[in-house]
Amino acid sequence: MSWMTLSLTLIFVFIPLLLSKTLNLGLERDTIVAALRSTVQLIAVGFVLKFVFDSEHAVFIMLMVLLMIVAAVQNARHKGKAIKGITWKLFVTFVVIEVLTQTVLLGLHIVPATAQYIISLSGMVIGNSMVLAILFINRFTAEVETHRDESELILSLGGTPKQSINRQLMKSIQASMIPTIESQKTIGLVQLPGMMSGQIIAGADPVQAVQFQLLVVFLLLSTAAMTSVLLGFLSYRSLFTERMQLMKIDVE
Amino acid sequence: MNLETSNTSTPSCALVLDCVSYGVNHTDIIKKVSGQFPTGKITALIGPSGAGKTTLLKLCNGLISPIEGEIYIDGKRIEEQSPMSVRRHVGIVLQNSPMVQGTVQDNLALPLQLRGKTLSDEQAIATMDRVGLPSSLLTRDARELSGGQKQKVSIARTLLNQSKILLLDEITASLDPSSRQEIEDLIVKLNETEKITIVWITHNLEQANRIGEYFWVMVDGELREEGNKEDVNASEDEDVKRFVKGVLS
Ligand SMILES: Nc1ncnc2c1ncn2[C@@H]1O[C@H](COP(=O)(O)OP(=O)(O)O)[C@@H](O)[C@H]1O
Ligand SMILES: [Mg+2]
Numbered sequence: 001m002s003w004m005t006l007s008l009t010l011i012f013v014f015i016p017l018l019l020s021k022t023l024n025l026g027l028e029r030d031t032i033v034a035a036l037r038s039t040v041q042l043i044a045v046g047f048v049l050k051f052v053f054d055s056e057h058a059v060f061i062m063l064m065v066l067l068m069i070v071a072a073v074q075n076a077r078h079k080g081k082a083i084k085g086i087t088w089k090l091f092v093t094f095v096v097i098e099v100l101t102q103t104v105l106l107g108l109h110i111v112p113a114t115a116q117y118i119i120s121l122s123g124m125v126i127g128n129s130m131v132l133a134i135l136f137i138n139r140f141t142a143e144v145e146t147h148r149d150e151s152e153l154i155l156s157l158g159g160t161p162k163q164s165i166n167r168q169l170m171k172s173i174q175a176s177m178i179p180t181i182e183s184q185k186t187i188g189l190v191q192l193p194g195m196m197s198g199q200i201i202a203g204a205d206p207v208q209a210v211q212f213q214l215l216v217v218f219l220l221l222s223t224a225a226m227t228s229v230l231l232g233f234l235s236y237r238s239l240f241t242e243r244m245q246l247m248k249i250d251v252e
Numbered sequence: 253m254n255l256e257t258s259n260t261s262t263p264s265c266a267l268v269l270d271c272v273s274y275g276v277n278h279t280d281i282i283k284k285v286s287g288q289f290p291t292g293k294i295t296a297l298i299g300p301s302g303a304g305k306t307t308l309l310k311l312c313n314g315l316i317s318p319i320e321g322e323i324y325i326d327g328k329r330i331e332e333q334s335p336m337s338v339r340r341h342v343g344i345v346l347q348n349s350p351m352v353q354g355t356v357q358d359n360l361a362l363p364l365q366l367r368g369k370t371l372s373d374e375q376a377i378a379t380m381d382r383v384g385l386p387s388s389l390l391t392r393d394a395r396e397l398s399g400g401q402k403q404k405v406s407i408a409r410t411l412l413n414q415s416k417i418l419l420l421d422e423i424t425a426s427l428d429p430s431s432r433q434e435i436e437d438l439i440v441k442l443n444e445t446e447k448i449t450i451v452w453i454t455h456n457l458e459q460a461n462r463i464g465e466y467f468w469v470m471v472d473g474e475l476r477e478e479g480n481k482e483d484v485n486a487s488e489d490e491d492v493k494r495f496v497k498g499v500l501s
Contacts, residue, residue, distance in 0.1 A: 149350040158340040
């Protein structure tokens with residue numbers, strides 16, 4: 001595809017703009033920002049990736065992964081202002097998940113230890129982990145606020161902070177994982193995953209593409225579970241004072 | 253007020269508040285309250301709604317902390333004790349009888365469950381009987397009970413913690429007169445036989461008159477009067493006079 005042909009795809013940006021304008025959806029600004037950001041970010045990433053792949057140097061690979069983690073933290077932390085220290089909690093969560101998944105993938109020689117594989121898979125893991133983190137935080141703060149009475153009751157009877165929000169914690173972990181599980185149940189039936197489609201378009205053998213996609217599916221299931229559980233257990237305590245009192249949460 | 257005299261005449265006060273203030277977002281809810289709840293007595297805590305009575309009980313149970321001042325439990329500063337032991341020692345029956353998800357039996361078992369223990373069926377039945385509820389309710393969804401039934405379950409639940417000090421927040425507000433009498437009898441008996449110190453918020457002045465041996469009158473976040481019936485009736489405070497209107501006899 002040439003840059004010229006690519007520019008023709010801007011038609012797909014004009015359609016939502018037009019719809020938003022005629023129906024007064026008020027999404028023009030966000031649509032333009034989204035289109036601009038994705039263009040700039042992806043082109044930049046393209047050049048960076050080319051450089052990293054060519055150099056194939058461990059330091060550059062690690063820097064690249066670190067950059068992804070920092071960007072994911074930056075994105076998710078705004079949702080978690082109610083949780084003290086959310087920035088480093090997200091950071092720890094993403095790092096732990098990245099290290100664990102890469103250890104399995106590389107340690108068992110499931111994928112070759114090349115920049116291409118490490119960075120692509122890390123991107124999917126961290127990106128998914130970020131979405132999960134946002135889902136979890138939103139649900140958790142809302143659950144805690146709605147069931148404040150129950151938590152206060154448990155505390156008043158001499159329960160620990162953990163006991164007082166255990167139900168809300170488990171519910172939020174469960175709820176945040178459901179979309180991942182559900183979407184994977186219909187994978188291949190309703191929609192071909194983007195990555196697999198990309199590979200097939202680029203000329204890869206469909207069966208190979210499927211094998212690789214399965215790896216990603218399983219990887220993301222694991223990522224989803226680990227993100228919510230890790231973040232949940234790192235965060236719940238900071239909703240309480242040192243005198244074990246449930247603090248007020250500002251849910252946006 | 254007769255803080256000094258009662259301080260010397262009743263050396264043991266289960267709860268003592270020393271210049272306690274509490275507020276949220278720069279709004280004062282409790283304003284420099286100093287006073288005490290005598291050991292082994294039933295104190296009736298009265299005052300118009302919004303006076304800060306519920307907030308004061310939550311301070312005593314450790315659900316919230318004063319922004320200023322000290323609270324002493326049996327002479328020991330509350331901040332020096334673990335929040336969990338404070339909350340078991342100073343039990344509270346909350347105003348709106350919150351229920352956790354589950355059956356009535358689940359709710360009754362809660363205080364024990366929090367300590368890793370279980371409530372036997374016999375204990376559950378005996379506990380229901382104590383507050384005048386039929387044991388057939390044990391398997392019902394706690395959130396589907398009537399207001400009055402919830403209040404009774406809520407009282408029974410807190411009693412299972414065997415607290416030495418009991419804080420009761422309008423616990424008979426949704427009960428019919430005969431149930432109310434049963435609960436009053438139960439609390440008075442607990443107080444007499446087990447020497448449990450009681451602080452009882454009520455908006456019902458006749459009830460305060462029946463059960464109260466000591467009184468606190470709060471208005472607008474302040475403790476305006478403290479003492480026995482005579483002290484309250486002789487109060488110089490205009491708000492107290494207007495509120496009590498000679499009902500205490
Ligand atoms: N968490 C809170 N945030 C803001 N205001 C509160 C809070 N808790 C209590 N208040 C306010 O403090 C005042 C006293 O409340 P409360 O202690 O419930 O009074 P009472 O039990 O005597 O009716 C009320 O005006 C109430 O609106
Ligand atoms: Mg109240």
